[in-house]
Amino acid sequence: MRLMKNASLATLAFMIGAALASSGQAADGGHAHIERQTWSFGGFTGQYDQAQLQRGFQIYKDSCAFCHGLKRVRFRNLAEPGGPQFPEDAVKALAQSWPNKVTDGPDDQGKMFEREPKPFDPILGPYKNDNEARASQNGALPPDLSLIAKARNVEYTGTWWAHPFSMLRDIATSYQEGGPDYIYALLTGYEEPPADFTLAEGMQYNKAFPGHQIAMPPPIAKDSFIKYQDGSGSMEQNARDIAAFLAWAGDPSLNTRKATGWLVMLYLLVTTLLLYAGKRVIWSKIPH
Amino acid sequence: MEHTSSYEPKSSFAKWWDDRLPVARLMHGQFVDFPTPRNLNYLWTFGGILTFCLAAQIVTGIVLAMHYQPSAHEAFNSVEAIRRDVNYGWMIRNFHAVGASMFFIAVYIHIFRGLYYGSYKAPREVLWIIGVIIFLVMMATAFMGYALPWGQMSFWGVTVITNLFSSLNEIIPGVGTAVVEWLWGGYSVSGTTLNRFFSLHYLLPFVLAGLVILHIWALHVAGQNNPTGLDIKTKADAVPMYPYAVAKDAVGMFAFLLLFAWFVFFLPDYLGHADNYIEANPLVTPPHIVPEWYFLPFYAILRAIPSKLGGVTAMFAAIAVLVFVPWLDTSRVRSAKYRPLYKWFFWLLVISCLGLGYLGAKPPEGAYVIWSRIFTVYYFVHFLLVMPIIGLIETPKPLPKSISASVLPSGGGGAPHGAAAAPETR
Incomplete structure (x- = not known):
């Protein structure tokens, strides 16, 4: 009984806190406030949307790949379950026609040579190394995108007293989508700089980027975006799809992980309850 | 507490073994x-x-x-x-x-x-x-x-923490640098450092x-020990x-x-920290270097002290002071359950530690530093002053007669309730 009372009190406190936390966050419209988006793979039940990952890959191929590599993802991964799952033949053809060749060797003559990628090869960007990238990008380095969704996160911007409640809410709802949220905000965050803001030469203003000065020119815009095969598309849709694709690129085992997680939680919950019942029976034999 | 194992070997092999290496007897007696x-x-x-x-x-x-x-x-x-x-x-x-x-x-x-x-x-x-x-x-x-x-946080975490030892230079010039280079296995954090960290x-x-x-x-x-803080006196106190x-x-x-x-x-x-999904790069320093959450209270203590050597000393002292707790606590009563005054200070310590944990993740500026200092001071005051003083001036609540008296409905000191009350005599 006492346990139940404690539990319900804790739940109540938690709910009040969570409500306060969300209002606290809304109140702070600070410098780099990043809106949380709804993702098919978000929360503890989420799974990737295969069609979205396929659209996302199209954006990567038709836009990002001109500067950014995806070296920790291999072509074969694109055909695997839990990802875009393109047909294997399509992936083979894609690898063969990929513009950025693989350096292999040495051959019989001791020379390195270039060859067409095979499905087991990594998805390479256009530059052989960081120096080449910087040389052709005005000193800026386009990062490899394999882990970009994992390597970025959203900072908490609310009040200090609401922070613990916000953390508890994120733990209870298993919020892990800070990376995709940030990518979406970045890709849709290009705008004219405020009047008092001085941009360095060759830089763009972006409201989501830390410091607001970013070297990357807007890859997509309101009036210039990538059209999908069915002819539809918009800047927001593009941004959402590529963010989802990059989330998969950084965490390709998410579908299995969450599905396994539910079995594990179920097993543990049932076992805990059985053990608790067993413990009650054992202890009921003696006064305590 | 002397306790003899009631182990009885059930087979002739078990008996043979028990005469030679009584490990089953030991485990039975202890667990x-x-x-x-x-x-x-x-x-x-x-x-x-x-x-x-x-x-x-x-x-x-x-x-x-x-x-x-x-x-x-x-x-x-x-x-x-x-x-x-x-x-x-x-x-x-x-x-x-x-x-x-x-x-x-x-x-x-x-x-x-x-x-x-x-x-x-x-x-x-x-x-x-x-x-x-x-x-x-x-x-x-x-x-x-x-x-x-x-990753980036791995590399820079190692850099910051190993560099703490360079504060020894403030005592004997050169010693700190020598220690740090010895830890690194070179003149900077490198693959050599990583290799020895893996070994350790x-x-x-x-x-x-x-x-x-x-x-x-x-x-x-x-x-x-147990919630009453009393020793086991009779068989009825234990199961x-x-x-x-x-x-x-x-x-x-x-x-x-x-x-x-x-x-x-x-x-x-x-x-974890998102930056650790970026490969280590000695040329790029992350904007905020923070340790893993479980080190944050100690990190806050480190940064609360305005001198490097002082900060390092305070950080290690925060752990070392725990060694002396058995002698710093002067109370004759163990459990805070019966210590009406000390109880409050215990929770103040908990709040200080949580506060330090929160502050350890914040940049060392403005009010964050002030609060880090307040909580750091309380952390040490708790162990060095509160524990000895409260133990002397506090009047503890009356203790139950025994462990069993605190839990058994009769309140009696170990009158057996049928066979089950002393199950160890089975």
């Missing part, structure tokens, strides 16, 4: 019919949980080491290969990374439980001090483990296992470890595993 106080609450299940945490870290760690490559060039890549290409590598790696955090959650609860119920007081001083050493070795192990993925990260868990055995040994000599304590430990452990699994499967990266 089956060992008398445990009958009033232990769920906070006492964390000892078992911690043993599990260590074992789980060792098992998952050994598997990870089969795939991990401790070199500056390949460390990050090999961790990614584990996540992507090793069968169920993502699960093993999440289990190990989240496991470190769970280990610390459990150890902090365990330490504060000990502080609240006075588990450090005579005759458990050595037990407590071994615990402090375990905590220190755990921290070293976790710190070196966090270096291994060789593989060694220290086994040192921990040895210390844990000593910890349990010392525990079983003095016997367990045999099996099935009573074991049944309760199992519930606690599985409930803890629920939390553990939640993080492993649904929040594997929540407790």
